[in-house]
Amino acid sequence: MTQQEIHARLRERFGNAIRDWQTPETGDACIRVAPKILHEVCAALRDDEDLRFDFLRLISSVDRTECLSSVYHLYSYTHHHEAVLRIDLDRENPHVDSVSDLWAAAEWHERESFDMMGIVYAGHPDLRRILLPEDWAGYPLRKDYVAPKEYHGLTNE
Amino acid sequence: MTDEPHPLPITNGAPQICPGATDAERMLAESIREPRDLTRYLFYLRTARKEGLPLVVAPLDAAVNWARANAIWPLTFGLACCAIEMMAVGASRFDLDRFGAGAFRPTPRQADLMLVAGTVTHKMAPRVKRLYDQMPDPKYVMAMGACTIGGGPYSVHGYHVVKGIDRIIPVSVYVPGCPPRPEALIDALLWLQMQMAKGRPISSRYLPKRWHKSKESPFEGGAGGCCVDSPSPDSGIPNIPLHPLQRGKKDMDS
Numbered sequence: 001m002t003q004q005e006i007h008a009r010l011r012e013r014f015g016n017a018i019r020d021w022q023t024p025e026t027g028d029a030c031i032r033v034a035p036k037i038l039h040e041v042c043a044a045l046r047d048d049e050d051l052r053f054d055f056l057r058l059i060s061s062v063d064r065t066e067c068l069s070s071v072y073h074l075y076s077y078t079h080h081h082e083a084v085l086r087i088d089l090d091r092e093n094p095h096v097d098s099v100s101d102l103w104a105a106a107e108w109h110e111r112e113s114f115d116m117m118g119i120v121y122a123g124h125p126d127l128r129r130i131l132l133p134e135d136w137a138g139y140p141l142r143k144d145y146v147a148p149k150e151y152h153g154l155t156n157e
Numbered sequence: 158m159t160d161e162p163h164p165l166p167i168t169n170g171a172p173q174i175c176p177g178a179t180d181a182e183r184m185l186a187e188s189i190r191e192p193r194d195l196t197r198y199l200f201y202l203r204t205a206r207k208e209g210l211p212l213v214v215a216p217l218d219a220a221v222n223w224a225r226a227n228a229i230w231p232l233t234f235g236l237a238c239c240a241i242e243m244m245a246v247g248a249s250r251f252d253l254d255r256f257g258a259g260a261f262r263p264t265p266r267q268a269d270l271m272l273v274a275g276t277v278t279h280k281m282a283p284r285v286k287r288l289y290d291q292m293p294d295p296k297y298v299m300a301m302g303a304c305t306i307g308g309g310p311y312s313v314h315g316y317h318v319v320k321g322i323d324r325i326i327p328v329s330v331y332v333p334g335c336p337p338r339p340e341a342l343i344d345a346l347l348w349l350q351m352q353m354a355k356g357r358p359i360s361s362r363y364l365p366k367r368w369h370k371s372k373e374s375p376f377e378g379g380a381g382g383c384c385v386d387s388p389s390p391d392s393g394i395p396n397i398p399l400h401p402l403q404r405g406k407k408d409m410d411s
Contacts, residue, residue: 152279157320
């Protein structure tokens with residue numbers, strides 16, 4: 001099943017919460033989902049007989065300046081097809097439901113997104129920094145991040 | 158205690174001459190201007206044996222330094238891609254065992270050389286410092302690669318990287334490269350061995366000036382207790398031994 005067909009099927013079920021299909025000029029196409037129904041959509045993708053997305057490849061995050069995005073790359077080992085979901089979040093208050101109960105692999109990916117971009121995944125069992133020290137201030141991969149002058153007495157210059 | 162001198166007086170500095178030594182023995186003893194220099198010591202021993210003279214001078218630390226330099230036990234400690242080169246040096250093609258330095262130890266308490274191979278992040282820095290503190294004296298640190306020397310590719314925009322390992326621990330020898338080739342590492346090791354054989358406690362000489370003030374240390378316990386004979390804080394520029402390639406042949410022979 002192509003991604004456009006998957007999009008059509010989701011549109012059929014969730015209506016306007018799934019944005020219109022757009023073929024991008026560059027890069028990979030993605031299915032844009034409203035953050036509120038993300039968990040529902042993911043559950044449907046995983047459990048539907050024809051879709052059966054049993055593998056979460058990765059969750060990445062993007063700072064688009066006007067918003068923060070979380071991108072989910074899914075793959076089905078049953079049907080050998082793939083899909084990319086994208087959600088856009090409010091920059092000031094980036095909250096979205098965790099999908100770690102659907103795919104255990106999401107746990108560390110969501111922690112990384114939280115660590116680097118500050119996206120909060122509600123319902124995550126252990127949401128804390130994974131790469132940086134726990135007392136680090138700020139989210140380094142955001143465009144407006146200013147590197148600290150020093151950390152525990154070690155200067156950064 | 159008797160008045161009889163010990164046949165092998167243990168000295169840690171200038172040669173000691175036993176009372177009752179003949180003029181020839183005295184001259185030989187005084188000819189060793191640098192008693193820590195093993196070559197001169199062995200030369201003296203040969204001459205003494207040839208001339209049938211009794212052993213008068215015994216700078217034991219020359220022998221100890223010689224043994225120390227030829228039995229370096231590095232710490233198994235790789236942080237990033239430099240560690241791949243370090244492993245290559247340890248493996249059969251380059252074979253660090255040829256120099257007596259192939260016994261990588263899994264614990265800092267048995268190691269005397271810390272090969273800091275790779276990027277040291279702010280998160281890792283306290284761990285590096287702790288490992289260094291756990292090593293017994295005398296200990297030596299080799300800063301391998303651009304990241305360890307000054308941050309390398311992360312020196313400008315690396316918010317998370319320590320800009321030089323010498324901000325945390327004193328460094329004996331720097332090996333530039335990204336990563337350095339195994340030959341460079343072997344070269345640094347040979348140079349380190351040369352310094353060790355001469356009994357130079359070089360780990361303290363590279364200590365940046367700011368580290369002499371322990372209150373500036375970001376971690377507990379100051380800059381680290383490696384200093385065998387730490388130069389005084391006001392001594393100005395420390396006496397840094399030159400790399401063999403930078404020295405003339407005349408200097409290399411001495």
